[in-house]
Amino acid sequence: MEIFERMESEVRGYCRSFPAVFATAQGSILKDEDDREYIDFFAGAGTLNYGHNNPVLKKRILAYLEKDGLLHGLDMATEAKRKLLEVIEETVLWRWKNKYKIQFTGPTGTNAVEAALKLARKVTGRRNVISFTNGFHGVSLGALAVTGNQHFRNGAGVPLGNATFMPYDGYLGPEVDTVDHLRRLLQDKSSGLGLPAAVIVETVQGEGGVNTASFDWLRRLQGLCREYDILLIVDDIQVGCGRTGTFFSFERAGILPDIITLSKSLSGYGLPMSIVLLRGEHDLWKPGEHSGTFRGNNLAFISATGAMEEYWRGLDFTFQIEEQGQLMDSRVREMRDRFSRAGEAPFEHRGRGMIHGLAFEKEPSLARDVTKAAFKRGLVVETSGSEGQVVKLLPPLTTGKDLLEAGLDILEESVGEALGTDKAKIAGGMV
Numbered sequence: 001m002e003i004f005e006r007m008e009s010e011v012r013g014y015c016r017s018f019p020a021v022f023a024t025a026q027g028s029i030l031k032d033e034d035d036r037e038y039i040d041f042f043a044g045a046g047t048l049n050y051g052h053n054n055p056v057l058k059k060r061i062l063a064y065l066e067k068d069g070l071l072h073g074l075d076m077a078t079e080a081k082r083k084l085l086e087v088i089e090e091t092v093l094w095r096w097k098n099k100y101k102i103q104f105t106g107p108t109g110t111n112a113v114e115a116a117l118k119l120a121r122k123v124t125g126r127r128n129v130i131s132f133t134n135g136f137h138g139v140s141l142g143a144l145a146v147t148g149n150q151h152f153r154n155g156a157g158v159p160l161g162n163a164t165f166m167p168y169d170g171y172l173g174p175e176v177d178t179v180d181h182l183r184r185l186l187q188d189k190s191s192g193l194g195l196p197a198a199v200i201v202e203t204v205q206g207e208g209g210v211n212t213a214s215f216d217w218l219r220r221l222q223g224l225c226r227e228y229d230i231l232l233i234v235d236d237i238q239v240g241c242g243r244t245g246t247f248f249s250f251e252r253a254g255i256l257p258d259i260i261t262l263s264k265s266l267s268g269y270g271l272p273m274s275i276v277l278l279r280g281e282h283d284l285w286k287p288g289e290h291s292g293t294f295r296g297n298n299l300a301f302i303s304a305t306g307a308m309e310e311y312w313r314g315l316d317f318t319f320q321i322e323e324q325g326q327l328m329d330s331r332v333r334e335m336r337d338r339f340s341r342a343g344e345a346p347f348e349h350r351g352r353g354m355i356h357g358l359a360f361e362k363e364p365s366l367a368r369d370v371t372k373a374a375f376k377r378g379l380v381v382e383t384s385g386s387e388g389q390v391v392k393l394l395p396p397l398t399t400g401k402d403l404l405e406a407g408l409d410i411l412e413e414s415v416g417e418a419l420g421t422d423k424a425k426i427a428g429g430m431v
């Protein structure tokens, strides 16, 4: 590890959480240079929904490279892009055919968020954007302005403006309806809140601590946006592409955002690629007005096409995610109950589909203790939340029951270790 510490900036992060030098990976298994295996419950922060080096996608990538398919294409028309557009229309946009246009942005999620915010401001002629407590949208300045976490905001070096934070669903406890709260502020000409250009929201806050917005809350949020002519942006960068069961995380809420951002698992293979889906009537961009050298990662288009064709024709994959999600849900609940003492649970469990969180709100440092103990046992799992208080489970959606169980077993032992209770005692009913 010496050269990483000597040469790489102090800004490095995940290599501190997972101190190993990784060499190969397949499916949900990572291997380090000493051939030690780790089960991956992190999946590149949600980028590897179809697993590492997915063989079906790899075949397509290799064939494309072999035939000297065009790799870098700015935003030129290419065969690979045409095929991708056709497949997106056929597999995930068929219900809303001709409703959305697609903007290819620079390669990372934050590039898509920047484009979405710029467009919303352009369309409405307004500046302010509403975002939510614990929201995370990226670390370039525009996206950072709508990101709540102080740790990231402190890195900006300039004031972050044109954004107002509102309480997310459940933030003020179950009794307070935070959409009503926003409505009140919008109604009141003296609230200090001007009419915003947009509201940007995650349906499940991945980085913010696996906070889930109810479908009803999302519907009412959309209703409020429509009422006040505010654009609704759903940032589906982390929990889109199937993480919660359906391709878009908002499908079951029955909403239809004005703008959607996608990235992370979109290419399906960990190749950088981001897009903005915008409702046709909002397409006020002038040619070339928003740009970027790396908007045409054609290799990513090839793997993205493969992922759509392989996983999103029909409902089988959704059922598979649901089944595995239920397994995660019941195992985490069992853990919570098993480790409870005097009726008090050591953590709060939250999640949807195949993203779950163990939130150690009372003793945040326990979450890091759990992930450290898990890593020692061969499980890669990260924390999230404002204080890193949530152990976030994000396995590839293709993990399969046996490996999922094996990872959850390690997690359970690790929670036991962090709480200072070993499994033998628990099994014997001593705690």
Ligand code: PLP
Binding pocket: 045, 108, 109, 110, 111, 113, 136, 137, 138, 139, 202, 206, 207, 235, 236, 237, 238, 239, 263, 264
């Ligand atoms: N939006 C959401 C919801 C995210 O979770 C992330 C990254 O975690 C981003 C935006 C930023 O994406 P990127 O890190 O690729 O810039």
